[in-house]
């Protein structure tokens with residue numbers, strides 16, 4: 001399987017020292033930034049002004065995961081701020097194709113996320129419009145939850161559809177990714193792995209990234 005990316009989530013980092021926390025993950029492919037609005041999910045994190053500042057100081061590209069209502073209105077501004085990859089939720093978007101096109105037109109990669117109970121099939125025709133599918137492997141809203149094995153068949157179906165299409169669409173998984181679970185997600189076809197507590201919950205985040213990379217390749 002093609003190996004790609006380990007994207008640590010700063011949801012598990014020290015929010016008072018974000019710049020220093022970013023320097024601790026130089027071995028990452030991108031930094032995953034969880035934006036929560038307390039409407040789409042029952043939690044509140046950071047919004048555009050903070051993400052735009054992180055974008056200016058981060059040594060690695062930003063991978064924004066927008067767990068927000070009305071992404072059609074808010075997501076394009078993240079692309080304008082220079083975020084490399086902007087992911088909105090299919091459940092929240094009124095016009096996912098138009099939104100993906102707006103993100104791409106602003107120079108960002110367009111990602112679409114699905115909660116665990118959202119089927120992939122209604123969205124497969126949209127693959128040419130997307131750069132990434134994010135299959136949530138926990139219910140969105142909080143870090144530190146256990147990986148849901150019931151999402152594995154959906155990862156597999158998404159990966160099969162991408163392979164069949166011949167399109168360069170990444171399959172990201174997010175939630176409960178650890179050294180123990182990452183192999184199952186990789187085997188199912190995931191190519192981009194978000195890990196919050198498994199990276200920032202350790203003494204040496206760069207070493208944790210290297211261990212996750214090795215476990216995904218096993």
Ligand SMILES: O=C(CO)[C@@H](O)[C@H](O)COP(=O)(O)O
Pocket residue numbers: 009011012032034065138139140141142143144145174175176177194195196197198
């Ligand atoms: O989007 C989310 C949670 O909604 C994630 O990005 C979490 O931040 C991942 O944290 P861990 O499950 O890896 O601790």
Ligand SMILES: [Fe+2]
Pocket residue numbers: 009032033034065174194
């Ligand atoms: Fe996330």
